[in-house]
Amino acid sequence: MATEQNKLPAIISHCKEYGFIFPSSDIYDGLSAVYDYGQWGVELKKNIKDTWWKSMVYMHENIVGLDSAIFMHPTIWKASGHVDNFSDPMIDNLDSKKRYRVDHLIEGFAEQLAANSEEASKAILVSMDQLLSNDDFAGLKQLIIDHKIKCPISGTCNWTDVRQFNLMFSTQLGSVADDSDTIYLRPETAQGIFVNFLNVQKSGRMKIPFGIAQIGKAFRNEIVARGFIFRMREFEQMEMQFFVRPGTQKEWYESWKTTRMQWHLDLGIPAEKYRFHDHVKLAHYADAACDIEYDFPMGFKEVEGIHSRTDFDLTQHQLYSKKKQVYFDNDIDETTGKPYGNYVPYVIETSIGLDRTILLVLSEAYTEEDLSTPEKQDSRVVLKFPNKLAPIKLAILPLMKKDGLSEIAKELMNECRESFFCFYEEKDSIGKRYRRMDALGTPFCVTIDHQTKEDGTVTIRYRDSMEQERINMSDVRNKVMEALK
RNA sequence: GCGGAAGUCGUAUAGUGGUAAUACCUCAGCCUUCCAAGCUGAUGCCGACAGUUCGAUUCUGUUCUUCCGCUCCA
Numbered sequence: 001m002a003t004e005q006n007k008l009p010a011i012i013s014h015c016k017e018y019g020f021i022f023p024s025s026d027i028y029d030g031l032s033a034v035y036d037y038g039q040w041g042v043e044l045k046k047n048i049k050d051t052w053w054k055s056m057v058y059m060h061e062n063i064v065g066l067d068s069a070i071f072m073h074p075t076i077w078k079a080s081g082h083v084d085n086f087s088d089p090m091i092d093n094l095d096s097k098k099r100y101r102v103d104h105l106i107e108g109f110a111e112q113l114a115a116n117s118e119e120a121s122k123a124i125l126v127s128m129d130q131l132l133s134n135d136d137f138a139g140l141k142q143l144i145i146d147h148k149i150k151c152p153i154s155g156t157c158n159w160t161d162v163r164q165f166n167l168m169f170s171t172q173l174g175s176v177a178d179d180s181d182t183i184y185l186r187p188e189t190a191q192g193i194f195v196n197f198l199n200v201q202k203s204g205r206m207k208i209p210f211g212i213a214q215i216g217k218a219f220r221n222e223i224v225a226r227g228f229i230f231r232m233r234e235f236e237q238m239e240m241q242f243f244v245r246p247g248t249q250k251e252w253y254e255s256w257k258t259t260r261m262q263w264h265l266d267l268g269i270p271a272e273k274y275r276f277h278d279h280v281k282l283a284h285y286a287d288a289a290c291d292i293e294y295d296f297p298m299g300f301k302e303v304e305g306i307h308s309r310t311d312f313d314l315t316q317h318q319l320y321s322k323k324k325q326v327y328f329d330n331d332i333d334e335t336t337g338k339p340y341g342n343y344v345p346y347v348i349e350t351s352i353g354l355d356r357t358i359l360l361v362l363s364e365a366y367t368e369e370d371l372s373t374p375e376k377q378d379s380r381v382v383l384k385f386p387n388k389l390a391p392i393k394l395a396i397l398p399l400m401k402k403d404g405l406s407e408i409a410k411e412l413m414n415e416c417r418e419s420f421f422c423f424y425e426e427k428d429s430i431g432k433r434y435r436r437m438d439a440l441g442t443p444f445c446v447t448i449d450h451q452t453k454e455d456g457t458v459t460i461r462y463r464d465s466m467e468q469e470r471i472n473m474s475d476v477r478n479k480v481m482e483a484l485k
Numbered sequence: 486g487c488g489g490a491a492g493u494c495g496u497a498u499a500g501u502g503g504u505a506a507u508a509c510c511u512c513a514g515c516c517u518u519c520c521a522a523g524c525u526g527a528u529g530c531c532g533a534c535a536g537u538u539c540g541a542u543u544c545u546g547u548u549c550u551u552c553c554g555c556u557c558c559a
Contacts, residue, residue: 009552017496017510023550029532030550090556092487100556163486167557188559224486224556237559291559305559353559371520380521399518431520438520447519459519468519 007297011359011366012228014381018439020044020362021229033225033233040440041358043391043421045236048357049215051388052238055263056213063211063240064204068192070217071173074183076191079320080313081284082168082184089137091144092160100151102140102162103132109149137162169219185219190349192216193241194313197325197345201243208327208345209252211242215354227298229355236354243345245329246311252348253288253308260306260350261292268386269364275300285312292352294360303360304352311344318344361389365441383441384464387483392442393420394480397433399449401426408473409448412458416477420484438463443483446476 015021020041024034037045057065077083089102106128114121124147131139140162150157169185186192193212200212215238225231244252257276264274277300279289288308293300314325329340365385371378387393396413398405406426416422423442425433430447437445445461452458452473460476461468471479 012551013496028549032550090486218559220558222557226552231558235559239559302559351559356559378521397519429521430518432522434519435521449519461519466520 007363007366008228010368011297011362014366014439015041015362033222033231035229035232035355040391044361044385044389045354045358047389047391048354048361049238051267052263052352052354053213053215055266056211056240060211062206062209063213063242064200064206066193066196066200066212066214067216068189068196068214070186070219071183072186072191072195075320076195076317077168077184077187079316080191080194081316082187089132089140089162091141091162102144103128105149106140106143108152109147167220167222169221187220188218188351189214189216189237189239190241190351191313193239194317194347195321197243197314198323201327208329209242209244209248211240213238213240215239227301229359230296230298230301232355237351238354238357239349239351241309242348242350243327244348245340246343246346249287249308249310249346249348253306256348256350257290257306260304260352264292264294264304267361267364267389269294269360273364277302283307285309294363296359297363301356302353303356304350307349307351309347309349311346313347314344361385380435380438382438382463385441385443387443390441390443391421392423392437392440393444393484394476395423395425395433395437395442395445397424397430397445397447398426399430399447403450404453405448405450408452412446412448412473412476416480419477419481434461434466444480446473448473 012021016023018040019038022036022038023030024036025031026036053065057063091100091102091105106124110121110124110128113124124143127143128140131143138161141159144159145157148157151159168187170182171185172181173183174181193214196212200206201210216236217234218237219234222231222233225233229235242252242256261274261276265271273295275293277291277293279286279291282289286307287310290306291302292304292306294303317323318325325344326342327345328342331340332338333340362383365383367382367384369380369382371380383390385391394416396409396416398409409424409426413422413424423437425436427433428436434445441463443463445463447459447461449459456473457470458473458476459468460471460479
């Protein structure tokens with residue numbers, strides 16, 4: 001039996017054995033923190049995407065979709081701050097083995113110093129900023145040594161050299177390798193939305209407030225990528241950027257917090273498995289930010305971020321592209337009696353990690369049940385997915401592979417396969433086939449037996465309760481369809 | 486990246502200086518038929534590369550990968 005401690009390894013094994021998730025490049029010993037989705041994993045992933053897309057795009061008249069390219073103009077990442085802010089110089093203390101961001105370390109020291117001397121404190125920060133903007137790593141180390149800045153843990157000044165870790169993957173566009181051809185694989189999908197803001201707004205005749213939703217891959221060269229599919233170097237995001245009138249961002253931020261949490265709860269996951277975590281230290285672009293955290297097998301971790309990004313991104317792109325990123329608001333401002341006029345919209349971002357959501361759903365669904373009776377030991381592993389997320393919706397099982405039962409089963413198969421994903425199986429005992437479907441999380445199994453030939457009824461068996469009932473074969477399709485709503 | 490632990494069929498585990506075992510899974514067949522573990526048979530593993538050795542899966546080194554911590558994030 002898997003305990004909370006070894007639940008994650010149990011899930012990882014189960015995912016591999018039953019075709020959900022394989023390590024990437026498995027026959028070559030894998031590739032660190034990269035995974036492939038197998039035949040059932042890809043269905044699960046698709047179903048989660050569909051659920052999100054439907055809730056965002058289909059259910060909101062003022063939200064539309066987008067699929068922007070992974071390659072983008074390199075200046076976009078200068079404008080967004082990724083070139084400067086996501087390439088932080090780091091330093092390690094050799095005694096405590098702790099790693100620090102150089103700016104955090106020096107800022108912390110300056111803060112302490114400020115208690116005695118405001119001036120000395122400011123002086124350090126000024127020289128730090130200068131060194132940082134010149135990428136002078138040797139100078140930064142010298143600054144740390146000159147001021148005898150110690151590691152808070154070990155209390156020593158035994159430092160490594162300052163090194164840089166760039167979170168963005170770079171590659172070359174075009175056949176001639178040249179600095180000017182260096183482009184990045186996007187570290188977030190958001191910028192693709194921002195640079196298409198006016199395209200979508202104008203061509204879609206969108207009126208503020210409105211949103212643009214996008215699902216796509218993003219890439220981050222994490223220093224430490226760990227935790228199965230929780231933190232991968234290549235991952236998929238489901239993002240929605242919601243453009244609002246300046247001054248209304250607070251209420252929209254709150255509103256999207258509620259809406260997004262409700263989406264999670266609508267998956268049937270209990271509220272106590274979730275919590276909000278408000279950011280105290282805000283990113284350079286935000287005026288409010290929080291995470292939705294889920295209680296993973298390894299503890300509460302972030303699944304989704306909701307950020308009030310202000311007008312930072314559009315203003316930056318306006319600056320770097322020299323193209324106005326403004327919206328003309330015809331609505332009447334009651335205080336002036338005139339239209340609101342031109343402004344750069346504020347943005348509320350909801351950004352959920354698709355792979356993390358998959359791990360969330362798997363963690364919630366994975367169940368080991370002890371079915372032992374005094375006569376017999378018995379257990380099963382069952383994935384209790386919400387019906388709409390299950391890779392296979394219906395298994396169609398002839399009780400025996402003779403007496404024409406297979407033919408009837410295939411008729412039913414053909415009737416249902418257009419409406420939802422079905423799985424046909426005639427091998428092994430019926431009990432074994434039920435259990436195999438439990439392991440894949442199939443919510444419904446239908447068995448065709450001799451009685452079917454007489455009165456057209458079949459047995460439908462429910463995954464979670466293991467209960468069975470007799471229904472008309474002609475009702476099967478509708479019954480499953482009903483359960484998928 | 487640093488520290489600690491570990492890599493044996495698809496999964497989970499044995500074991501040995503003379504190239505390997507068990508269970509489940511999978512496959513072929515038999516039997517049975519509404520909840521896995523009945524019978525017969527089959528496929529499939531010592532992460533990789535070096536070194537020591539007559540001989541290495543076992544000892545040593547390197548490397549790769551994974552797990553547990555530290556930092557960043559979706």
